[in-house]
Amino acid sequence: MSPQRFELLIGLYGDDRMAAILSEQELIASWLKVEAALATAQAEAGVIAADTAAVIAGAAVPATIEAGRLWRETRNVGYPILPLVRQLDEALPHEHRGRAHYGATTQDIMDTGLAVQFDAVGGRLTELTDAFGDAIAALATAHAHVVIAGRTHALQAVPTTFGAKMAGYLGELARDRARLVRAREEMTTVSLFGAGGTSAAYGEHAVKVRTRVAELLSLRASDIPWHVSRDRLAEFGAACALLAATCARFAREVVDLSRTEIAEVSEAAGHLRGASSTMPQKANPIESEAVIGMAVTAGALSSALYRIMEAGHERAAGEWQAEWQVLPQLAALAAGALGTARAVAEGLQVFPEAMRRNLGADSGLVMAEAYMIGLAPRLGRENAHDLVYAAARRCRATGESLQAVLSDMVPGEAAGAVAELRPEDYVGHPDVAIEAALARWRDRG
Numbered sequence: 001m002s003p004q005r006f007e008l009l010i011g012l013y014g015d016d017r018m019a020a021i022l023s024e025q026e027l028i029a030s031w032l033k034v035e036a037a038l039a040t041a042q043a044e045a046g047v048i049a050a051d052t053a054a055v056i057a058g059a060a061v062p063a064t065i066e067a068g069r070l071w072r073e074t075r076n077v078g079y080p081i082l083p084l085v086r087q088l089d090e091a092l093p094h095e096h097r098g099r100a101h102y103g104a105t106t107q108d109i110m111d112t113g114l115a116v117q118f119d120a121v122g123g124r125l126t127e128l129t130d131a132f133g134d135a136i137a138a139l140a141t142a143h144a145h146v147v148i149a150g151r152t153h154a155l156q157a158v159p160t161t162f163g164a165k166m167a168g169y170l171g172e173l174a175r176d177r178a179r180l181v182r183a184r185e186e187m188t189t190v191s192l193f194g195a196g197g198t199s200a201a202y203g204e205h206a207v208k209v210r211t212r213v214a215e216l217l218s219l220r221a222s223d224i225p226w227h228v229s230r231d232r233l234a235e236f237g238a239a240c241a242l243l244a245a246t247c248a249r250f251a252r253e254v255v256d257l258s259r260t261e262i263a264e265v266s267e268a269a270g271h272l273r274g275a276s277s278t279m280p281q282k283a284n285p286i287e288s289e290a291v292i293g294m295a296v297t298a299g300a301l302s303s304a305l306y307r308i309m310e311a312g313h314e315r316a317a318g319e320w321q322a323e324w325q326v327l328p329q330l331a332a333l334a335a336g337a338l339g340t341a342r343a344v345a346e347g348l349q350v351f352p353e354a355m356r357r358n359l360g361a362d363s364g365l366v367m368a369e370a371y372m373i374g375l376a377p378r379l380g381r382e383n384a385h386d387l388v389y390a391a392a393r394r395c396r397a398t399g400e401s402l403q404a405v406l407s408d409m410v411p412g413e414a415a416g417a418v419a420e421l422r423p424e425d426y427v428g429h430p431d432v433a434i435e436a437a438l439a440r441w442r443d444r445g
Contacts, residue, residue, distance in 0.1 A: 009297070010332050013290045015128065018335035021120045022328045028070070029062050030113035031084055033217060035100055036060035038109075038192070041212035042102055045205040052096045059091040060100075081106040103194060103201035107227050107315065111191035114327075115219050118236065121331045122184030128338035129180065129243060130444075133173045135345035136250070137441055140166035140434050147424050148264065148355040149366050154256075156366045159359065159423035162350060164430035167437035169250050174440045176243050181445070183236040189222050190214040196314045197225030227315055230323070234305040237327055240334035241295075241302035247341035248295030251288035254344055258285050264354045268347025287344045291337050298333040301326050359423045363395035364402045370426040371406055371418060378414040 007014075020026065036057040043053030065087050073083035085101040092100070101109070144163035149156040192210040193199050199206035207223060214221040226232065257264045267274065267285050274284035304326045311319040359366055368388050375384035391405045398405075406418040 009290065009293055010336055013287075013294065013336045013340045014332055015124070015335035015339045018121070018124050018332055021117065021124060022332060024067060025062055026117060026120075027113070028065055028067065028084070030117045031081065031109050032060040032062065032065070032088070033116055034109050034112045034213070035085070035088060037213045037216040038102070038104060038209070039100060040216060041209045042205070044212060045208050047203065047205055047209065048099045048102060052099045055092055055096045056088070056100045059088055064088060064091045079106045079110070081109045084109075103203065103206075104192065105195045105201075107320070108192045108194065111227070112213070112217070112219070114233075115188045115190065116217055118327075118331070119184065119188045119218070122180060122187065122236070125180055125240070125243065125331065125334055125338065126177065126184070128335055128342070129173060129177045132247070132338050132342040132345065133170060133177070133441055133444075135342050136166050136170045136173065137438055139163070139345060139348065139350075140170055140437060143350055143352075144430060144434050145424075146350065146352045146355060147359065147427060149359050149361075149423075156358075156362060158369050159366060159427050161427055161430040162352075162355070164427070164433050165253075167430075167433045169246070170437040170441050172246050172249075174437070174444055176239070176246050177444055179242060180239045183232075183239040185220070186232045187236045188218075189220045189226070189232065190217065191222075191226055193225035193227065197227055199225075225314075228311040228313065230309050230311060230319070233323060233327060234309055237305045237330045238302055240330040241298045243334045244291075244295035244298040244337040247337040248292045250341055251285075251291035251295075251344060254288045254348065255285050255292070258288075262354070262358060264351055264358065266349040266351070267344055268349065287340050291340050291344065294333045294337040294340070298330055298337070301330055301333070356423075363392075363400060363405075365392050365395060366423065367402060367421050367426065368392055370421050371402065374417040374421070375410065375414055378417060379411075 010019075039048065039053040039056035039060075042048045043050045065084060070080060070083050070087065073086075074080040077083060081101070088100050089097050140163045142163070143166065144161060146162040147159050148162045148165065150158050150160035150165075190210060190213055192202065192206075192213055194201045194206075199210070202209055210223070211221045213219075254265055254267065256262070258266050266283070267287055269283065274282060274286045276282035276284070304322055308316075308319045308322050308326070311317075368391075372381075372384045372388045375387065378384075379387065387409060388402075388406070391402060391409055394400065394405050394409075395402050403418065403420050407415070410418050
């Protein structure tokens with residue numbers, strides 16, 4: 001094969017175990033596992049001799065295949081299974097040749113091999129999701145009562161707690177994980193249906209053989225051909241993109257809260273970590289940026305999943321090839337995003353003093369809703385809203401505090417409602433959200 005381009009983003013931030021699962025060696029090995037299982041199942045059904053199946057299974061190992069030759073011949077054929085089977089057949093004693101790949105078509109082997117490979121992919125993504133979720137759960141627990149300005153439309157809104165903010169991410173991750181588990185279950189389905197999906201070449205034992213291959217490979221059996229029904233793959237790819245997007249939402253939060261003017265959190269510190277080549281003061285949120293980059297790429301790639309589903313008749317003509325490029329990249333990007341987001345969460349520095357200081361910014365207007373709700377029983381909601389709105393405008397014009405302005409503006413009969421309120425007195429019910437998120441995470445299965 002020609003030299004492979006270096007992917008800078010995945011090369012720096014990818015997951016090594018995922019890279020191994022998606023490697024050339026494991027790809028070839030997955031096809032050989034299917035060929036071995038097919039021969040074994042066919043022998044048990046009496047389609048081929050038992051000793052022949054044993055010889056095929058013994059030869060169906062990566063050491064049998066010369067990868068350079070495989071890819072050169074694949075470039076000519078267009079698909080790798082014919083060249084693979086030729087090499088496998090050549091490795092057999094003469095009396096056992098011509099029985100490997102009996103009745104199968106190329107896509108049977110590649111799709112079933114994909115199911116084997118992506119079972120491992122799904123397992124690794126689940127592990128990475130669990131590790132990231134555990135790190136978020138730790139943040140939610142540790143900072144359950146650390147008060148921070150909640151922000152809507154990028155502006156301060158009402159007080160909340162940093163733990164409650166983290167609870168939202170934990171709930172999202174729990175849903176992401178559930179989607180991944182479902183997608184993995186569907187993805188790991190055997191595909192042995194022959195050239196046109198009719199199983200004709202497998203003969204009278206087609207169902208028995210297919211079911212046994214599924215058992216041998218720990219896959220789900222199905223009697224419905226899916227050579228061109230690619231919704232399973234689209235669902236799995238979408239689950240990858242959603243996982244990456246959740247990671248990016250967390251990373252974006254870290255980037256935004258790390259801004260110099262806000263400075264409420266920061267990535268882990270270290271010598272030259274996030275340094276600039278020209279601005280010595282910089283400590284950029286480099287891992288969060290990488291997470292966002294991987295998620296942006298995954299989101300863009302995911303659009304191809306729905307084009308892949310357009311495959312027509314009984315076999316795709318180009319859409320299938322798109323899968324070869326898109327699915328492994330989505331898995332690698334999701335793994336990289338999850339692992340890097342976990343590192344950000346585990347090393348995150350949280351600055352409650354800065355959070356407290358920022359709550360007093362903008363004349364303390366983060367408490368405007370609290371005062372409005374306090375005045376509403378006396379003045380009516382709309383009158384209370386308009387009075388606090390007018391007070392807010394005056395605060396911004398004069399720099400006075402909201403409490404001081406309201407003390408001056410509120411009618412005497414409602415004066416008791418404008419006693420000074422603290423942000424921690426108006427955070428709602430963070431413990432409810434946090435406990436619910438933690439419970440859902442503990443019960444994720």
